[in-house]
Amino acid sequence: MPATSPYTERNMEKEITIYDLAKILALSPATVSRALNDHPAINVKTKALIAEKAAELGYRSNTFASHLRTRKTNTLGVIVPRLNSNFMSTVLAGMEEVANNFGYNLLISQSLESESKEQANAKTMFNSRVDGLLVSVAYDTESIDHFAAFISRNIPVLFFDRVMEHPQCGSVVIDNEQAGYDAARHLLDEGCRRIMHVTGDLRRNVYADRMDGFKRALSEAGIEADSASILSTDLSQDAGKSIADHIDQMPAKPDGLFIANDLCAVTCMQALQEKSYTIPGDIAIVGFNNDPVSQVITPQLTTIFYPGYQMGKTAIMAILAQLNGTKPLIQDPIILRSALIIRRSSKRLGDS
């Protein structure tokens, strides 16, 4: 075999094109193209003929030629902080299901909680010409300038869960303020009076809002949420241990603990138990996310149910609606229902 150009070396089987099909069937490429796209003006019998031949010869549409013409990619970009959390992978599963049903592909990348990686991801997405972009921002993201290129080109950008405010961007969230309120209120109802809240980076809406709800519940109960009762951490498992140490050193220990993440809460709970604190007797605990671990720990962890799958599905539907012009722009955030799930880790009063 003679030396060939770099591209012919790898795939030896020739690709069938609409020209091949056209020639074989003595039709024009245009007719073939229309038939393959189910254009109404094409005779049903012709369509059938073409479809059959295409299948027989293993024709496959060249999406790049198509995209080059149509300027549509049928691909949505997704940027998430991490892929490997139970919540996020559930969101992605929901997204994938809907996107797939509507003929869209997902280009997924993770920022690893870093704004600079997020910027790089955004750039890649932009160059990949995604039709729309779904983002849950990183821990330390300050600005959203890296999405400006999308916005100025009218490529829809939709934030979910960890959202940023922008007049041109939709968002899908849960009511974190209410969830935080519910959690704190529940602890109050169980008789807790010195309640501590462990939260994440307060630049993120999810944590700031939960804290606001927490404070509102306390203030309604006439309790001052002083700064000592709020601890901002990275909500990692390590943080869970540190929190237990911290509590152990406090002169006036809390009798209630609201931690904005189940994994962190569970680690903290175990560390406290090792130090011989009883849960919920000494300290009642509420987590967040309804992660599988929350049902496995003893005692089972009271937590907030977080509709990840539905959030993923909703986000895709919303951005597709925007793409198809079904809805001009979803101004207001779409708010999904979350719910307090009461389990043993917080039940201090009778009734069990």
Next chain:
Amino acid sequence: MPATSPYTERNMEKEITIYDLAKILALSPATVSRALNDHPAINVKTKALIAEKAAELGYRSNTFASHLRTRKTNTLGVIVPRLNSNFMSTVLAGMEEVANNFGYNLLISQSLESESKEQANAKTMFNSRVDGLLVSVAYDTESIDHFAAFISRNIPVLFFDRVMEHPQCGSVVIDNEQAGYDAARHLLDEGCRRIMHVTGDLRRNVYADRMDGFKRALSEAGIEADSASILSTDLSQDAGKSIADHIDQMPAKPDGLFIANDLCAVTCMQALQEKSYTIPGDIAIVGFNNDPVSQVITPQLTTIFYPGYQMGKTAIMAILAQLNGTKPLIQDPIILRSALIIRRSSKRLGDS
């Protein structure tokens, strides 16, 4: 200016092409293209000039035109049974990291454990012209004909975790047989004599191999692994409960239990505890995967560490090596190390 659509007036930033760049700089498109691709024959100063202007005008390469010419997409397809398991999302996180470093994108889809969905996914991947395909097959996949199109076109297909045998396809796995052996052997060492194994669909290598290892350990110990001691389920959480019911009804109950999935094992364990069995006293339990829940359950669950992140990274490296011709074809499966992690759920003998 000719009549245009109402939208062109405002806000539609025109896409800059290499032709625009060429015209502005009084160069040819060819030079611009070469400069942008860092071709050695181009003057350094020219390159700098072009790069600067490109940045200034917000030029972005049209990957479709590029792909149309080069027949490379820099995209790898990934088909997994489900996105939302701790193991799989960890694998994907590893894949994404490496792929990203090498300038590749990931097109991810889930088969939802169904062969027909897997076939549809494969078709989409094929039409998307992925440069390579990574697959962990569905629960019920019988044939791999749906990957034939890739193989015949020399598009690398690499299986990971749940693999199929094919002379042209590489694979990345752990030594499931050895892991199964280790698990059973450990239970034997702890004094168990009536050991039961709960497994998944035996068409899948991961389950068949673990079972083989299990049987080998038992037979070495002179114990017959009769059919009654092996239970094939879907390894779901519901299955975990059913298993507990089943055991509760057995006349001669097992004193050791090896369940090929942590989530299932944990649910089963909780159900057994509810029935007042003590773990490990009455029944010692070993799971599989080292899922976060395994460290949270009381007593903590002995399990097999499964290097998900590394598996993801390794799989991408292997397929890229094949793509770049660095390695012609990885005939033998790449086997990653797994490890038994002994925790309290299986410690029946002293030493603690």
Next chain:
DNA sequence: ATGAAAGCGCTAACAT
């Protein structure tokens, strides 16, 4: 070191 020109495969006016 740079340029001219020919496509890659498809779609969509604009014909007929």
Next chain:
DNA sequence: ATGTTAGCGCTTTCAT
């Protein structure tokens, strides 16, 4: 209902 034709923006011979 079908055909003609002109690009979409890029890369890469082959020339200079």
